[in-house]
Amino acid sequence: MDSLESRLGRIIVVTGSFGSGKSEFSLNLALRLAAGAPAASAREVALVDLDIVNPYFRTREARALLESHGVRAVVPPGDLAYADLPIYGPGVAALIRNPAVRLVLDVGGDEMGATALGGLAPDLEGFDYDGIMVVNPYRPFTRTARAIAAMAAGIQERSRLALRWLESNPNLGPHTTLDVVRRGHAVVVEAARLLGLPVLGLTVRRRFLDEWQVDLATELQVPVMPLEIYLSPPWLEQTLD
Amino acid sequence: MSEPILMKGNEAVAEAAIAAGCRYFFGYPITPQSEVLEQLARRLPEVGGAYVQAESEVSAINMVFGAASAGARVMTASSSPGISLMQEGISYIASAQLPAVLVNIMRGAPGLGGIHPSQADYFQSVKGGGHGDYRLVVLAPSSVQELIDHTVLAFELAEKYRTPVMVFGDAMMGQMMEPVVLPDTEPYPVHRPWATTGMKGGRGPNIVHTLYLPADKLEQHCQRLFAKYAEIERNEQRSVQYLTEDADIVVVAFGIMSRVARAAVEMAREHGIRAGLFRPVTLWPFPAAALREAASQARLVMAAEISMGQMVEDVRLAIQGRVPVTLFNRIGLVPNPDEIFERIRKEAREVQLVNG
Numbered sequence: 001m002d003s004l005e006s007r008l009g010r011i012i013v014v015t016g017s018f019g020s021g022k023s024e025f026s027l028n029l030a031l032r033l034a035a036g037a038p039a040a041s042a043r044e045v046a047l048v049d050l051d052i053v054n055p056y057f058r059t060r061e062a063r064a065l066l067e068s069h070g071v072r073a074v075v076p077p078g079d080l081a082y083a084d085l086p087i088y089g090p091g092v093a094a095l096i097r098n099p100a101v102r103l104v105l106d107v108g109g110d111e112m113g114a115t116a117l118g119g120l121a122p123d124l125e126g127f128d129y130d131g132i133m134v135v136n137p138y139r140p141f142t143r144t145a146r147a148i149a150a151m152a153a154g155i156q157e158r159s160r161l162a163l164r165w166l167e168s169n170p171n172l173g174p175h176t177t178l179d180v181v182r183r184g185h186a187v188v189v190e191a192a193r194l195l196g197l198p199v200l201g202l203t204v205r206r207r208f209l210d211e212w213q214v215d216l217a218t219e220l221q222v223p224v225m226p227l228e229i230y231l232s233p234p235w236l237e238q239t240l241d
Numbered sequence: 242m243s244e245p246i247l248m249k250g251n252e253a254v255a256e257a258a259i260a261a262g263c264r265y266f267f268g269y270p271i272t273p274q275s276e277v278l279e280q281l282a283r284r285l286p287e288v289g290g291a292y293v294q295a296e297s298e299v300s301a302i303n304m305v306f307g308a309a310s311a312g313a314r315v316m317t318a319s320s321s322p323g324i325s326l327m328q329e330g331i332s333y334i335a336s337a338q339l340p341a342v343l344v345n346i347m348r349g350a351p352g353l354g355g356i357h358p359s360q361a362d363y364f365q366s367v368k369g370g371g372h373g374d375y376r377l378v379v380l381a382p383s384s385v386q387e388l389i390d391h392t393v394l395a396f397e398l399a400e401k402y403r404t405p406v407m408v409f410g411d412a413m414m415g416q417m418m419e420p421v422v423l424p425d426t427e428p429y430p431v432h433r434p435w436a437t438t439g440m441k442g443g444r445g446p447n448i449v450h451t452l453y454l455p456a457d458k459l460e461q462h463c464q465r466l467f468a469k470y471a472e473i474e475r476n477e478q479r480s481v482q483y484l485t486e487d488a489d490i491v492v493v494a495f496g497i498m499s500r501v502a503r504a505a506v507e508m509a510r511e512h513g514i515r516a517g518l519f520r521p522v523t524l525w526p527f528p529a530a531a532l533r534e535a536a537s538q539a540r541l542v543m544a545a546e547i548s549m550g551q552m553v554e555d556v557r558l559a560i561q562g563r564v565p566v567t568l569f570n571r572i573g574l575v576p577n578p579d580e581i582f583e584r585i586r587k588e589a590r591e592v593q594l595v596n597g
Contacts (some may be wrong), residue, residue, distance in 0.1 A: 019249055019418050084272040084356050101375060127545075137248045138420075140256075172247055175420040234415070235578050239500040241420060 004201035005032055008130045011096060011151035013117065013161060015107040017142055017151050021169040021227075023049075023059050025134050025203055026106035027058045027066070028227050029056050033102055034071045043100045046072040048118060050090055050107045072101075072185040094122040107159070117159035124161065131163040132200055137187040138172050138180070148191035165200035166192045168222070174237040176205065178212050185220055203227045248421050250414045251276035253385045254344055255284060258316050258394035262428030263342070264290030267304035267316040267356070269297055269323060269560040272356045274346035275414040277318040291387070298323040302330030306461055309339035310449040312436030313427075314396060316346035320412075321362050322353065324370075331405055332371030336451040340399035342392065343407045344378075346415035349573050357573040360496060361548035367524045367555070369580050374463050376470045376478065378406040379524040381495040385419035391522075397429040402473055409524065411547065413497050418484075480528035481520040485535040486509065488492050488517030490585055493532065493556050494545040495521050497575055502545050505581035512582075512588045522554070531561035536564055542543045545569040546579055565592075 012029070016022035030047040047066055049059035059066075060075035067073055074092060076083070095101050107117045133155060135148050140147045153165055170176075170184020185202055191200045199222055206226035210214075219226045242484055248256070255277050260409055272280040275551045276295065283430070295301035301317050308315040319327065324345045334341050347362050349355035368378050378398055382391040388410060437447050453459035467500045490509070494502035499520040509516035521528050536542050540575045544553035544566050550568045557566050569584045 019247070082355065082357075121303040137246065138245070140246060140248060140252060143246070151329045172245055173418065175245065211467065233506040233575075235379065235501060236419075241386075 001147060001221075001223055004225045005029065005036060007165075007200060007223070009102075009128055010099070011103045011105070011127055011129035013105045013107060013122070013124075013129050013131045014134060015117065015131065015155050015159065015163075016167075017139060019139050020134045020136050020142065021171070021203065022134040023106055024081075024227060024229060025167060025169060026104050027059060027062055028203075028225065028229050030066065030071045030104045031069050032225070033104070033140065036071050042203075044072060045104070046074055046095055046100045046104060047104045048074040048095065049076075050092075050105055050120075053191055058231070066229060077133055092120060095122075096123050096127060117160050119162060121160040128163075131161055132166060132167050133163050133166045133189050134167045135191065136169045136170050136171060137184045145187055145190035145194055147190065149194045150195075152191075152195055163195075163197060166195070166197055167200045167203060169191075169203040171205070174240055176208055178208075178214060181208075181216070182220075189195070201225050243423050244423055245420050245422050247356050247418050248344050248385055249276060249416055250328050250410055251346065251416070252394050253388045253407070253421055254410070254552045255280035256423055257389040258342070258396070259284055259288055259290075259426070260389075260424050261314070261396040262431065263314045263316050263396060264288065266290070266317065267293050267295050267301040267309045267315070268306070269295055269301050270321060271320045271323045271347055273415045274318050274320045274344065275376065276415070277346070278343065298326035299330070302327035302334075305341050306330055306337070306339065309334065309341045310337065310589050311438050311498065312433045312438050313430065314340070314431055316342040316401075318346065319347045319360065320348045321350045322348075324362060324365070326539045328365075328371040330371075331377065332373055332375055333451050334405045335371070335377065336373065336462070337449050338403040338466070339405065339449070340403055341405045342395045342399055344392070344410065346410045346412065348412050350542040355573065356412060358414075358497065358547060358575050359572075360409075360411060360480060360498060361551065361572075362548050363407075363524065363546070363548060363551035366409065366545065367527070367552075375466060376404075376473070376525055377379045377487050378402070378473060378526075379409055380405060380406065381409045381522060381524050382414070383499045384497050385414070385417065388414065389421055389423065393424055395576065395582045398418055398473075398477065400429050400431060402469060403542050404469065404473070409496060411497055411575075421524045462501075477523060478508075478526045478531065479522035480530040480531045480537055481522060482531075482577045483518040483520070485517035485519055487515050487534075487538070489515045489538075489539075489540045490543060490589060491517050491519050492540045492545055492581070492585070493519045493521070493552070495524060495552065498545050498547055501576060502581055504578035505585060508578060509585045509589075512586065513594075514585060516585050521552070524555075524565035526553045529555070529558065532556065532559045533561070533563075536560060539564050541587070541588055542566045547571060548576065576588060
């Protein structure tokens with residue numbers, strides 16, 4: 001089976017409802033792209049933090065990590081990175097036009113967050129891009145296939161951009177089990193059917209994959225992306241009763 | 242029990258309020274608690290309730306005052322500067338003996354501060370905040386599940402004692418995501434024969450007020466309030482202990498800081514230092530007797546807070562000078578466990594619990 005990233009072009013737009021895991025997914029994807037073979041003419045990977053909704057656990061928290069792996073992190077400059085202002089880093093439009101840059105745009109939560117992307121829609125016009133909605137069916141507003149489809153419609157309307165893929169991210173954080181992943185993934189597959197979109201891949205925490213030793217890619221016929229958690233401190237899970 | 246789901250702290254507060262029978266919410270948005278409002282704006286109409294975004298926090302708290310007087314189970318939520326604006330109303334609600342739940346998802350301060358996690362509103366809510374002689378029950382959850390459980394408990398205590406109850410969180414707890422199960426138990430019953438629900442041609446008028454012009458009436462009123470507070474102090478002190486039985490160093494921390502402190506205590510134990518954690522769950526009434534007992538064998542007590550040192554004063558009052566009390570504190574962030582562990586190790590050397 002193809003790897004998840006080989007299905008994607010130069011410009012990748014990651015969206016999803018608030019708390020869907022899109023920022024962790026974007027980070028992991030950007031790091032994988034930077035570590036893998038350079039695609040087409042792209043010489044550099046850049047991750048743009050467009051999350052104007054959620055002021056915490058944002059891509060900008062991982063700036064040092066990204067830069068140490070050769071990923072350019074485009075975040076609001078200076079003190080503004082710590083603010084709850086509807087702003088994003090400079091030069092995004094130029095990056096969209098630059099054929100040497102493989103671009104991951106991490107767009108803020110739900111329909112409101114996607115409004116930020118709407119501002120970029122004119123810049124993206126004429127460029128081919130992969131719109132991905134990350135879905136965790138264990139989050140309150142995306143628990144059923146119908147709710148996921150409604151969320152996708154809202155995001156597309158607000159952002160004025162089209163989705164091409166759903167990324168399945170079924171998890172209950174540290175309480176994730178193999179059964180949780182299987183049941184949740186089935187909900188995402190059903191949502192994808194309703195929307196007429198393919199499922200790009202299945203995201204599962206690396207430590208669970210190591211523990212379970214199950215070939216989910218073959219079983220579920222979907223590329224599996226092992227995920228590392230970067231935006232939440234490890235002690236939080238260690239002290240969860 | 243319902244199915245487990247993954248929730249952010251702010252969403253969890255909102256859903257817990259609905260599960261506890263709250264149908265009315267008045268508030269004003271502020272980072273980092275705006276999702277409480279957003280969630281309730283979406284959800285309350287679905288369950289036959291009402292959400293009103295007031296023109297200010299001053300207005301919101303007075304709407305809470307009015308709704309509680311009229312018999313409604315009601316809540317508001319804000320973050321530090323917004324809670325400051327509500328203080329006058331909180332004093333009125335306490336004086337009028339009204340059940341109401343207040344949620345403070347604290348942010349960096351003083352002044353406009355920032356949107357960082359903080360615990361620096363301890364003095365404000367635990368020691369007063371508004372004018373006059375009153376007390377506020379203050380609950381300090383430390384996980385998203387506890388935000389749910391304590392929000393439900395807050396409605397119960399408010400109803401039982403006819404008094405405002407505050408739930409304390411911080412920017413990190415409001416925003417972090419953890420697996421939770423929502424309660425499916427029946428809400429604590431609303432029984433308010435004193436409420437201003439209309440005479441219906443039967444009884445005399447119910448009047449909710451806070452004005453006592455004759456001096457003796459005001460004194461009697463305060464005596465009645467404080468008899469009730471004494472009962473709350475007797476019945477409602479709550480705390481959790483972790484490895485305190487044989488602890489030489491007892492760390493005292495609440496809320497998110499207690500999670501960090503617990504990880505630090507585990508690191509200390511791995512290094513042969515007998516450390517333990519005492520976690521106040523009610524900040525008022527402060528579990529002073531339980532702390533004194535937990536620290537009876539200790540050589541040192543260390544308060545750990547995200548403030549310049551506020552709870553440490555209650556720790557000192559509880560310990561009564563029997564054991565030295567020290568403070569670990571940071572501002573603007575939730576520290577990592579190794580910072581507290583290093584401090585425990587340094588203190589352990591100084592009180593000669595370990596060599597080197």
